[in-house]
Amino acid sequence: MTKPKITGFPQSTFVWTARAAFNIKGVDHDFEPIGPPQSKTPEYLARHPWGKVPVLDHGDVALYETTAICSYVDTAFEGTSLQPSEPAELARMHQVVSIANCYLYPPAVLRYALQFIFPSGPDGTPNRAVIDKALPEIGKTLGVLEAELGDGEWFAGGQLTIADLFVGPLVAVVGMFPEGKQLLADQPKLGRLLGRLMDQPGFRDAAPKPG
Numbered sequence: 001m002t003k004p005k006i007t008g009f010p011q012s013t014f015v016w017t018a019r020a021a022f023n024i025k026g027v028d029h030d031f032e033p034i035g036p037p038q039s040k041t042p043e044y045l046a047r048h049p050w051g052k053v054p055v056l057d058h059g060d061v062a063l064y065e066t067t068a069i070c071s072y073v074d075t076a077f078e079g080t081s082l083q084p085s086e087p088a089e090l091a092r093m094h095q096v097v098s099i100a101n102c103y104l105y106p107p108a109v110l111r112y113a114l115q116f117i118f119p120s121g122p123d124g125t126p127n128r129a130v131i132d133k134a135l136p137e138i139g140k141t142l143g144v145l146e147a148e149l150g151d152g153e154w155f156a157g158g159q160l161t162i163a164d165l166f167v168g169p170l171v172a173v174v175g176m177f178p179e180g181k182q183l184l185a186d187q188p189k190l191g192r193l194l195g196r197l198m199d200q201p202g203f204r205d206a207a208p209k210p211g
């Protein structure tokens with residue numbers, strides 16, 4: 001069988017999640033870095049209808065959507081399990097993944113972090129109106145996630161799961177900017193979760209490199 005290959009933007013939180021899942025599972029893989037223009041070519045759009053990253057290729061298996069990629073690596077390979085076996089805990093893991101995808105990524109990345117990278121405000125500055133609307137949404141979701149974590153080290157089943165791998169990169173991105181840092185100061189358990197993840201070489205090695 002060929003070596004699995006993940007393709008995507010090196011700076012993407014979803015790519016970080018997918019690569020961390022492979023690393024922590026102990027599955028060797030290749031990574032093909034691409035940039036935004038390459039994700040919108042006809043060839044890539046044939047591979048991913050929405051032109052997003054990451055995608056996974058493994059022999060005859062071609063997948064997109066980070067949850068699908070993480071679920072595949074966890075069930076197709078031997079190694080540390082990244083999903084709880086107990087049904088309610090498995091469902092809790094999916095609940096947290098869905099919270100991260102639906103209620104954290106859009107305000108935190110699309111409407112907050114990206115304003116500092118591709119500003120849409122006057123004279124090329126970050127658009128304050130967009131940011132000011134995003135911040136309370138980010139704060140609400142961080143509060144819900146902090147409560148979901150409770151007194152546990154991980155979100156589900158007392159073990160590191162795919163849920164932690166989705167939330168960790170988003171917490172890291174929020175914490176890169178001043179107001180986000182402030183929001184995270186109110187949610188110390190999420191900061192400690194990120195610290196525990198960064199202690200895992202497989203998570204740390206998948207993080208975007210500065211520069």
Ligand SMILES: N[C@@H](CCC(=O)N[C@@H](CS)C(=O)NCC(=O)O)C(=O)O
Nearest residue numbers: 012013014051052053054065066067
């Ligand atoms: N639902 C997708 C979302 C992937 C996604 O939004 N990736 C971003 C990078 S973090 C992307 O490709 N953005 C480029 C674009 O939207 O054109 C998944 O789970 O993989």
